[in-house]
Every structure is written in C-alpha cells, then in structure tokens.
Amino acid sequence: MTDAAARPADPLSVLHRERLLPSVGTWVVLALLGAVLGVVLVPLSTTLALVVGLVGIAAMCALGALMSPVVEVSGGRLIAGRAQIEVELLEEPELLAGEDWTRVMGTGFEPLAHHCTRGWIRSGVRVPLNDDDDPTPAWVVSSRRPQDLVLALQVARAAV
Template sequence: MTTFRERLVPGVGTALALILLAPAVALVVLPLGFPAAAPLVAAVVVTAAAEALLFGLTPVIEVRDGELRVGAARIPVGQTGEVESLRGPEARHARGPGLDARAYTVFRPSIDPVLKIEITDPDDPVPYWLISTRRPDELAGALAAARTR
C-alpha cells in the first residue's frame, strides 16, 4: 500500500531552457545540405527526446509496503529515525557545507525544501538521507505512520 508518492520533476525553468535546444540543433543541421524541412524535424525530434528523458528519468519518492523508496534506493521504515524538515538557508547549508559525505542524497536545485532522515541501522554506513521534496510535512507524516504499523 502506497501512503506517499512524489515524482521530482524538474522546474518550469529547466523545461523552458531545453526549448533553446531546438534552434541550436536546427543551426547545426542547416549547413549540412538536407532538404529544407530537415533542420525543423531534427530540432523537434531532439528537443522532444531530451524533454522525455528529462521527465522520464526523474526519481520517485515513495513510502510503500513498509519501505522508503527514493529512486533506486530502498530502506525499511523501521531503520529510519528522526526526520527534520529544512527550508531556505538551513536547506542550503544542509546541501552544501553541512553535508556529510557519507549521506545518501537526492535533491534538485528547483526544489527548496529538503527532508533529513536519520538512518538508525548500526550496520549501515550512511548516517542519513537528504531528499528534496515539495511536500516535506506530508512525507514526514507518511514515514511516521508507516513506522507505527
């Protein structure tokens, strides 16, 4: 049973920036002497493929079946401890100078809030997970609810 699910899709600015790929591809193809429509077709195909990859490969955060899943990583919720929601300067510090190199991280620059989730398994070398989420309170609540089950 899934109690939380979020896809970390890129921000609108990133998607719009990819549109600038179209004129660049057209300018590259134009001098190659293909028929007149080739630069336009190449620009559309390459830009659409880049957008599809960008959105298709975004990580998913889930709390499901007693596990926290972030991208390909999974951990039983029973091995998670204290959860801390960070925003603004605190989040920037946690992602930068305050980051432990052993931490598992999945964050996106377009998403400000991060959730710091302590890992309590003594055999796990990872001290915590630091995850971008647009809904930190909801994710923290889903983790707490899954731990009590």
Template structure:
C-alpha cells in the first residue's frame, strides 16, 4: 500500500484547504522608522567610538527586524475554522461579517468598539473586518481585525453558508 504524495492536493472541503490567508506585515513606513531608530544608535555610541556606534546600529536593526517579523499575525480561513493571530474559532460559531473602510473603520476601532471584543489591529492597516461570534460559551461578542483585503476576507467567511 503506498502512502499519498506530500504534494498531492488536500480533498475538497478538508480542514487543510486554505480559503483565505493574509499576513499583517508591517508597512514600508514602519520599516523605515525602525531603520531610523537603529541609525540613531550610532549617535548614542559614537562618543565611545565609531565602531561601537555602527555595531550598536546593526544590533538594533537586527533586533527591530526580528521583533517586527515575530509580531506579525496571520489571518487564515479554512472550511472549518478561522484563525486571527493567536485566536482560533470554528466557523460554525461565526455570525454576521462586515467590512469597514475609511471613517467607518476608524469608528469601529474607536467610539463603536466594544471593550470585550477580541482585537487584532495594526495601525498601519486601515480597513477592518468585524466578525460576530455566536458561541454561547464565549463572552466575546465579536472579533475585529485589520486586513488589507476586507472584501476578500468577508467573501471567504461567508461562502458556503
């Protein structure tokens, strides 16, 4: 009996089929600020020596890059589940899903925000999606997540209902 090839596609509807995936990576502006902060280390250490300043800047740049990469959450939708950052829920507990852009997104992140909602928001990504949670055992009313493609995420979460 032969085992399936690791490159063979997963059966349709299986949990390993990814309907939508997005990494909330930092924008160019965030990387630029991190580079400026690392370069500022030269000014801090140059009174000791230029070599210490350059070494400090390189070490700071590596630390900032690692922290930015490690703190990058992922949104992943499969036929059975939704993962946003470290949180995961079965799709059967997802209710209404809405996308917001512009002033409406600002309102959802600010005055309209419920303090008990789960949030995965990145300041460099303006659009958000609000995902209602219908699990009676979960006191979280909804999840609010930043996304660069809100319409695609809404489509992935509402298809097959």
C-alpha cells in the first residue's frame, strides 16, 4: 500500500465531480434550434443564412454546455449547481436508479426537498438532511455515476 492510500482523505480535495451535460438527443435539438435561426434568413441571403445558422448552432451548443450544472463533493461540501451544503449536515446517501429514481421523481416527489435534477439523466442520489433549522428534508441530485457520488459523500462525511 502506498503512502497516499494510507493517508486519510484531504477534506479540501475533490472527491467527485461531474457536469450534467445534455443527452445526445438534447444536443441534436439544440443544434436544430440554432440552425433554424439561419433557415429563417434564406429568403434574404443564402450566405447570411449559412453564417447565422452556423453561429446559431455554436451558440446553442455553448449554452447547453454552460447551463449544465456541476455536481461536486469537495472541501467538506456537496455542491449541486449553485447550491452547496456542508457534508456534516447530511445523513447516509441513498442511491437511486431505475424504479427507485422513477418513484422519487414521480409519486414520491418531495416538494420541499432541494432538487438538482435533469430529465435526461435517469439515476441519482437522495441525501436526507440532519438539520433541525432547515425545512428541507433532503437533497435529490441527478448523476450518471451515482455509485461514485455515494462513495464520495461517505468518504467526505467520514473525514469531518
């Protein structure tokens, strides 16, 4: 075992990081929306329509990437988009996939919970809060790698 593996995790290190980028289908829709901007201009000028269409495609794809939230566990915090919470206020995370995810996002939806979810991601994590001053019962976060997120939260909680 190396020295790095024997040492406890640094609470300031990044334990998990992922950007919730759109699915392939969403990228196609975004590109088509950008192209429509150019198609509208075809009666005026084909060259102008082509330039505006290409700029529109690039702009829509850039917006798709920039508007995608980042889920991160670092520095003793869970960060989901613009929101963040100390891991010491969190309880044991629950991995959600398949029918569990469908239930939490459907009939078991908690309106008071903090949600950082994306419709094109069908798995995630639900983390109950252990804070009597906060009316939020839990955080529900989409993740393409929910097992990694659960493990990172467990490691971060053990480190504090």
